[in-house]
Amino acid sequence: MKPRRPIDPYWMLAPTALLLALFFFYPLLFAVEKSFYDWDLLTPPRYVGFDNYRALLESGELLDAFTTTLSLSVVVVIGSMALGLGLALALNRPGAFASAVRAAIFSAYVVSWVSVALLWLWVLDSSAGALTLTLRKLGIPTLDWLGNPRVALYSLAGVTIWKIAGYAMVLFVAGLQDIPRQLYEAAALDGAGAVRRFFNVTWPLLRPTAAFVGTTSLILSFQVFDVVRVMTQGGPVRSTTVFVYAIYEQIFINLRVGRASAEVVVFFVVLLALTALQLWAWRGKPKGARA
Amino acid sequence: MSARTLARRSLVCGSAAAIGGVFLGCNDRRIPPGRTGVSLWFTYGGRNREVLEKLVQAFNTAQNRYYVHGVFQGDYFEGLAKLRTAIAARAAPALSHVVGEVIPYLAEAGVLEPLASYPGAAELDLIPELAQQKSWVGGDAHPLVCLPFNRSTPIAYLNGEIFARAKLEPPTTWDELRQTARALTLKSGDQVQRYGFGCPISWWFWVALVGQAGGEVVERDGTVSLGGEAGVRAIQFWQTLVADGSMKPPPGRDYNAWEATNQDYLAGRAAMIWTSTAFLKYLEDNARFPVVAARLPRDRRFAVPTGGTHWVMVRGAPAEEKAAAWEFLRFMHEPEQAMAWATRTGYMPVTRSAIGRLEREGYYAKHPNDRIAVDQLAVAMPWPWSPTLFRVQQEIVQPRLESAVFSKKDARAVLDQARALANRSLG
Numbered sequence: 153m154k155p156r157r158p159i160d161p162y163w164m165l166a167p168t169a170l171l172l173a174l175f176f177f178y179p180l181l182f183a184v185e186k187s188f189y190d191w192d193l194l195t196p197p198r199y200v201g202f203d204n205y206r207a208l209l210e211s212g213e214l215l216d217a218f219t220t221t222l223s224l225s226v227v228v229v230i231g232s233m234a235l236g237l238g239l240a241l242a243l244n245r246p247g248a249f250a251s252a253v254r255a256a257i258f259s260a261y262v263v264s265w266v267s268v269a270l271l272w273l274w275v276l277d278s279s280a281g282a283l284t285l286t287l288r289k290l291g292i293p294t295l296d297w298l299g300n301p302r303v304a305l306y307s308l309a310g311v312t313i314w315k316i317a318g319y320a321m322v323l324f325v326a327g328l329q330d331i332p333r334q335l336y337e338a339a340a341l342d343g344a345g346a347v348r349r350f351f352n353v354t355w356p357l358l359r360p361t362a363a364f365v366g367t368t369s370l371i372l373s374f375q376v377f378d379v380v381r382v383m384t385q386g387g388p389v390r391s392t393t394v395f396v397y398a399i400y401e402q403i404f405i406n407l408r409v410g411r412a413s414a415e416v417v418v419f420f421v422v423l424l425a426l427t428a429l430q431l432w433a434w435r436g437k438p439k440g441a442r443a
Numbered sequence: 444m445s446a447r448t449l450a451r452r453s454l455v456c457g458s459a460a461a462i463g464g465v466f467l468g469c470n471d472r473r474i475p476p477g478r479t480g481v482s483l484w485f486t487y488g489g490r491n492r493e494v495l496e497k498l499v500q501a502f503n504t505a506q507n508r509y510y511v512h513g514v515f516q517g518d519y520f521e522g523l524a525k526l527r528t529a530i531a532a533r534a535a536p537a538l539s540h541v542v543g544e545v546i547p548y549l550a551e552a553g554v555l556e557p558l559a560s561y562p563g564a565a566e567l568d569l570i571p572e573l574a575q576q577k578s579w580v581g582g583d584a585h586p587l588v589c590l591p592f593n594r595s596t597p598i599a600y601l602n603g604e605i606f607a608r609a610k611l612e613p614p615t616t617w618d619e620l621r622q623t624a625r626a627l628t629l630k631s632g633d634q635v636q637r638y639g640f641g642c643p644i645s646w647w648f649w650v651a652l653v654g655q656a657g658g659e660v661v662e663r664d665g666t667v668s669l670g671g672e673a674g675v676r677a678i679q680f681w682q683t684l685v686a687d688g689s690m691k692p693p694p695g696r697d698y699n700a701w702e703a704t705n706q707d708y709l710a711g712r713a714a715m716i717w718t719s720t721a722f723l724k725y726l727e728d729n730a731r732f733p734v735v736a737a738r739l740p741r742d743r744r745f746a747v748p749t750g751g752t753h754w755v756m757v758r759g760a761p762a763e764e765k766a767a768a769w770e771f772l773r774f775m776h777e778p779e780q781a782m783a784w785a786t787r788t789g790y791m792p793v794t795r796s797a798i799g800r801l802e803r804e805g806y807y808a809k810h811p812n813d814r815i816a817v818d819q820l821a822v823a824m825p826w827p828w829s830p831t832l833f834r835v836q837q838e839i840v841q842p843r844l845e846s847a848v849f850s851k852k853d854a855r856a857v858l859d860q861a862r863a864l865a866n867r868s869l870g
Contacts, residue, residue: 192527192552280710293633299692299693389842406834
């Protein structure tokens with residue numbers, strides 16, 4: 153069938169396409185171009201070929217930033233999914249109380265990152281923080297949560313999980329409510345216990361939701377910046393210098409636009425590859441499954 | 444003009460201000476009619492911001508030709524990043540202030556306005572150690588591009604109550620500092636209740652230690668030596684104090700670590716700290732104990748770097764805005780304003796006449812803490828005029844100082860690596 157007004161979809165898409173082109177594709181292409189230059193914004197750019205990429209590789213900065221970010225991401229993705237799913241299973245019930253608890257947990261997600269970071273800065277203070285004082289009162293040894301290079305990254309991961317678990321929970325609750333009750337009844341009649349019902353009914357049907365939650369948590373954890381900026385500024389000893397913070401540091405502190413652009417390009421490629429890999433892994437159907 | 448046009452204009456103005464966050468175009472409506480407006484981008488929060496805003500207000504009411512509009516731009520490095528971006532976008536304000544370490548870089552990039560030919564520039568009566576002349580090695584050999592604004596040195600802050608109770612005097616040598624810090628550290632089992640000493644693991648304090656150990660970060664011929672053996676001694680000084688638990692290296696970097704150090708001092712968790720004279724009034728106002736300021740101790744000699752920022756004018760700004768900015772700078776260098784700025788913040792007065800008047804009026808006799816930084820100017824070390832110095836600081840030295848102190852790496856190996864990198868990639 154021939155559409156009567158074939159041009160309509162294009163002008164309807166135009167505003168979004170224009171915004172994407174202006175604020176996404178153009179800056180990306182700009183970054184790709186500038187990654188081949190030595191440029192500090194003030195003096196004329198100087199073409200240096202792949203020198204920026206080489207410098208990042210040779211100094212180990214790229215690998216460090218990637219390893220740090222990946223370590224944070226692994227903890228954040230697993231932590232936020234596990235906590236979100238656990239909360240969703242516990243709170244997927246009718247009633248005002250469950251609804252109020254769900255709203256309270258989700259509220260952390262809508263608070264700004266900077267506020268969350270400031271709040272946790274106070275909680276995690278190694279001398280007078282609420283967590284330190286509570287643990288001390290209970291006789292549990294405490295750690296220098298933000299001052300110890302081995303601990304700081306995981307403290308930030310914990311804060312990130314706390315912030316986004318509510319979002320994962322809401323998505324999992326929606327996914328759980330989409331599962332027909334009859335399936336649980338049939339499984340129960342077949343003699344399946346609660347654990348079996350979870351693994352044979354709930355989890356397979358939650359896979360698309362889990363894929364979505366996992367992907368968004370991954371992207372979000374790769375984009376973490378505010379908590380690093382406010383709580384640790386990439387330290388101590390660069391132990392929390394994640395990818396986005398490394399880019400910020402190059403451009404705003406070291407005044408190296410070219411090197412920052414090279415990091416942006418690598419970051420984009422890495423994120424694209426990871427997202428594709430994760431979607432492929434989650435959406436891949438078991439062999440022999442029917443469509 | 445129709446209401447609709449007005450509404451549209453308001454919307455456009457509102458959006459532009461929100462998106463750009465810069466005071467251009469639409470903000471002109473704040474400028475009283477008939478005056479030339481000039482934006483001043485500044486980088487202080489808290490008390491120092493209030494003092495500066497009052498001085499700006501005083502300038503705006505003292506005359507009716509110009510109008511200075513102050514805009515807060517975050518900390519020093521955020522402000523610098525925004526200034527540089529604005530210069531590239533040809534939207535920079537005529538007036539701002541930047542840290543000394545980047546002045547040679549900005550000057551060599553040709554973005555700073557030469558100031559020597561402005562009326563009255565030669566009669567500003569500046570203290571050479573705080574002005575371009577002696578803040579840098581051979582500073583007067585370069586065209587004048589900056590004027591001193593908030594100038595500081597690191598000083599020691601002692602908790603007067605704890606020192607009086609322990610009958611201890613301010614340490615004057617590194618050995619005395621180590622002994623004092625140990626004596627004042629309070630432990631309960633493994634937990635430290637109070638540290639004897641606190642200091643941000645930061646470039647500025649390391650440069651002070653290098654100088655005290657008899658070294659220079661950059662030699663007179665431009666070689667980045669990082670102090671040689673003195674640089675190693677400086678790191679080892681911190682390492683020893685941290686290892687025996689008498690010094691707390693604060694978490695966070697840059698100014699967050701500085702703030703953490705201040706809070707440790709105010710809360711009595713550190714008996715003595717090193718930080719900038721800039722915090723003198725803030726600490727005096729907020730401490731529940733007598734604040735005693737003292738000069739930094741010596742190892743082989745007394746030495747301190749100067750810090751803080753200098754006024755700069757942007758070369759590409761419109762001529763009438765530069766004229767307005769210059770009038771404001773002259774106003775700020777008059778004794779009343781130089782004295783007001785110094786006595787309300789803790790920074791040093793930048794003109795001889797201001798210091799002379801404070802001396803004659805008995806201010807320093809009444810406020811001996813304010814005198815410490817001024818006295819330390821006698822041992823102030825000039826910075827090298829090096830366009831790459833801030834990169835040596837930010838990219839090479841600062842991260843390695845942290846790794847040496849927090850991860851207990853060998854100080855000599857860390858500095859050897861830093862030196863090689865600095866001379867290879869930046870030299």
